[in-house]
Amino acid sequence: MESDSDEDGPVMKNPVGNIPMEWYKDEKHIGYDLSGKKILRKTKKDALQRHLDRADDPEPWRLVYDEVNDEELRLTDAEVKLLRRLRNGKYEPGIDPYEDYPVPEDDPELKIFGPSGPEPKSRFVPSKHEAKKIVRYVRMIRAGKLKRDPDPQDPDKLYNFDVWEREDDVVHRGAVPIPAPKMKLPGHAESYNPSKEYLLSPEEQEEMLKQDPSDRPLNFIPQAYTSLKKVPLYPSLVQERFERCLDLYLCPRTVKKRMNVDPQSLLPKLPKPADLRPYPSVLTVVYEGHKDKINSLSHHPDGQYFASASNDGFVMVWEVSTGRCWKKWNLKQPVSYISWNPNVDFPIIAVAVGSEVILIDPRFGPQDNLQSAAIQELLLKGREFAASKGSKEKNELVKFEDVASAEKEQGLLLRVKHAKPVTQVTWHHKGDYFVTLSPQANTKAVLIHQLSKMQSQNPFTKSKSDTQKVLFHPSKPFLFLATKKHVKVYNLQKQMLSKNLLGGFKWLSSFDIHPGGDNVVCSAFDRKISWFDMDLSAKPYKTMRYNNTGLRTVAFHKRLPLFAAGGEDGVAYVFHGMVYNDLMDNPLIVPLKRLHAHKNDGMDGILDILFHPTQPWLFTCGIDHTIRLFTDK
C-alpha cells in the first residue's frame, strides 16, 4: 500500500475527518473547508428526477453516493473488478498472501535455536493417553462422580472477593494481633516555623534543660526557620526511632476492652413518683397558735388529733381536719419533747419540760370517759405498788410527784422529776413503759420508767452522755440508742448490745425505725440520710445526700411505704421506702418530693416532722411558730 500522508492521497474535499456523518444530518452544511468556511450541502434531487436520471443512464448501478463529500461517483471498470474480487474472497491483484518468509541461510543464531531434526510422529497422531483420560472422565461424569464446573454466568456461583473488607471482620487464628500504639501526631511546636508563643524564652529553655529528660513536656527545643530547606537534620532521629522500636518490641501490650455501654442503662430502674401515689405533696392546713418555735410533734393513735410542744411553754392538741386548737396546757417552761402513748386505751401525753417529764390526760369525750378511768386506775395501781415497796430508797433515780389540784383539774397527772434536763421521752408500744433521755446525767442518761409500778431502772452502767435519740423497737424488747456516730441496738431481755449500726456519720441528728422493725433510717447534720437494713448488714443499705444544709429529723409512716426527712433549710424530703416481706427483695427507695415547708431562719428550718397514722399526710413544724399539714393531691 501507498503511504497515507495527505500530500500523496486523494485530495480531501471535505476535511471533516473520520466521524459519523449523521452528526451533520440535519445541518445545511456537511463540514468546513481548509479556510474554515462551511461547505454547503448540495440540493437533493427529488425521487422523480432521480428516477428519470436512472432511466436515462445505461448503467445506473455504477453510481455510488459519497456521503462524506456529498457527491455521486461513477465506478470505473477497474474498481468494479476489484469489488468483485473482494466479494469473492480474493485479494487485490498483485498481492500474494502465502509468500514465503525469507530465511537468511547463513544466520548462526537460527541454527542454534532452529529444529534439530524431523518432527516426531507423535505430534501428528492423537494421543492414546489423552483418549484414556477422556474415557475416564466420561465414565465419572456418567456415574455422577464428577460434577461439571459451575456456570460462570451464574451470579450466585461467582466468587466475589471483598477488596475493602475491614481488618476487624477478619477472624484471626491464634492470638489476636495487638495493633501498635499510635504515636502522638506532631503539633504546632514541631512546625519548622511555629508561632511565637510556641518558642521558648532563654529562661524557659534553661528551666527545661534542667529537668530530667523524661519529665520534659517536649523532647526538643522548638525553633523557627524561615524556610523548610534551612531545617537541619534532626539530631536525635536515630535515637528516637530506636527507642520507638524498643517500645514496640519490649513493652508487653494488652488490648484495652472498651465498654460500649450506655451509662443510663446502668442506673437502676426506679418507678415514677406518679406511680407511687399517694404521698404528701400540697400544703393543706396551717396550724397557728404557738408563739415560739415548735420543738416536737406527736399524734393520737387514732389520727383525729395531734399534739405539739413549743418553746413558749404551751402544749397544744390540734384537730387534724380543721386546724383548730382543741386544748392547750401552759407549762410555763419551754417544752422540748412530746410523745403520745401509742396504746389507745391509755392516751397519755408525756412531755419533757426542763428536768421534768409531765404526764397529761387529754380527756377526750365526756367527763366520765373510759380512758380517763383506765388511766386513773393504772396510776392508782402504780402508787399502791410503790407504797407497798416501802420506804424511799436512798439513791432514787427519779421522783414521781403528784401534781397540784388546780393542775389536776386541767388533766395533768404526774410529774417525773429528773436530776438533769430531759431532752426526750418515748413510749413503749404497750403503753406501760416509757424511756427518758437526759444526756447531761452521764450514767443516768437513759432511764426506763414503768407506770404501773411507778418504778425506774437504769439499763446502762456506762455513760451515755452523747446520746441523741432513743426509741423502743415497735414490737420486740429492743432499745435503739443513737449516739453522734452510730445507732446501737440493745436487747433488753438479755441485757446486751445486739447490733451496732455504722454509717460513717459525723453528727447523727435523728433516726426512726420502720414499723416492721428491721429497717432503720438515720438523718445526720452532715447532710446524709442513711437507710440500714439490719438483716443485710450493719452498714447502710443506701445513703442519700440531698440537702444543702444538715438534716434534723426523719420519720417513717406507720402504715404506708413512706418516709420523710426535714432539713435545716426548711425543706422536707419525702421518700417512698418499700420493704418487702420476702427476704429476696431489697428495700426500694425512691425520692418523691421536696416540700418547701418553712422559712429558713439561718439555723433551723424544720424541727420535727410527723406522719399521720393512717392517711398519707405529713405534718412539719419549725422555727416560724406554725405547723403545716401536707396532703396528697
Next chain:
Amino acid sequence: VSDLPLAVPARLTRLGLSEVVNHLLEHDEPRAFDFLIDGELLRSSLEEHLRSKGLSLEEVVIVEYFLVPKKPEHTEDKPHEDWVAGIAISSSSSVLTASYDKTGRIWEEGADGHAAVTLLGHEDSATCCTWVEEQGEGSTRFAITGSKDYSLLAFAVPKGTGGGQSMQPCFRFRGHEGAVQAVACRDSLLCSASWDKTIKIWPMPTEKELEELAGNSGEAISQTGKRSKGEEGKQAVNMKDRGCLSTLVGHTQAVTGVEVGGRQEIVSGGWDHTVKSWDAEKQQCLTNLTSNSAVNGVAISLSGLFASAHADRAVRVWDPRAGALVRKSLASHKGWVNAVSWSPSSEHHLVSCSHDHTIKLWDFRSSVPLHTIAAHDGKALCVSW
C-alpha cells in the same frame, strides 16, 4: 320554641344562644340560659364543644335550654362567738347551728343577729346538727346536735320559740366511743357517724315520749330563759339517756359523713377513702365505692346519686347502681373540701364548702362550678340548703 331545627353560627357561646332563645321567646327582658347537649352543659363555643365530642358541624344537635340558676345572694349574717361546725335548715327555714363553744343555736329569720334559742348541755364542742320534724300535725320539732363528748343531744323546740332563750336537752343518745362527726335524719330514721368507725341508728324522739318525760318529773320542759350554772345539774335530771337501736360496722377508719336517703338507705363516708351505702333494716352494706382520698362529707340527691367531699380538693359524684363515678371529679376548690349538700329542689345542683374560704355551687353535668361564693374569712366547715 318550635321543634324545627335552627341553623346557628358555630362560634356562638352561651351568651349568643341565650340571645337567640330570648328572641324566639319574645322576652322583653333578656334572661340568661344554660344549654345542655347530650347531658353535658355547654361551657365553650358550640364549635369547640362539638369538636371535643368529635361531631360534625353539619349535624343537627338537640340543645336543651333552661334558666341559669341565680347566683345565691348573701342575705344575712348570723355571728357566732366561736367556730361553727354544723348547720341544718328546717322546713320552716329555721337555721340550726352547732358551734365549737359547746352549744347549738337556732336562728329564725329576721331576728337580726341574735339567736332565737341557745341549746346548752354538751361537755365538748358540738360538731354537727340536724332537725327532726314529724310529718303531720305535730307542733314540736327536735333539734339534734352531735358533739365531741361522744354523745348526741335532742332538744324539743316547739314552733314559735324565740327571744334569746336557752334550752336544756330532753334526750341524750349515748353509745359512741369517739367524737360524733355527723348526724342525719329523714323519714323517722336518725343516725350518726363517729370517730369510733361506726354508724349508729337511734330511736326517734317523739312527742309522746316527751310528754311522758315531762309527766315523770312533773315539770314542763324548761323554757324559762337564763339559768345559772348551779341549776344546770338539776336540769340534767330531766334528761333521758337512750341507747342506740343498731350499729353499722364496716368502715375501717373514722366515719366523717352520713346522710339518709329515701327508702331507709344510709350513705356514709370515711377516712378509709370509701363511700358506703347501707340498708338500715338489714344492717347490711349495699355498695362500697372506693376513691383515692379521705372523705369529709357525703350527701344523697333526690335521684339517688351520692356526692362526697374529699381531702384531695375534689367533689365526687357517684352512681351507686353503676358503682362508679358519674363523671370525673369536680375539682375547682383550692383546699380541702369539708362538706357537700344536694339541692332539695333540683337533682343536678349541689353545693360544697372548702378550707379555701369559698362555697361553690355546681351543676354536676359541668366540671366547672356555676358560682363561687367567697363569703367567709376563714375555713368554711359546713353547708346546707
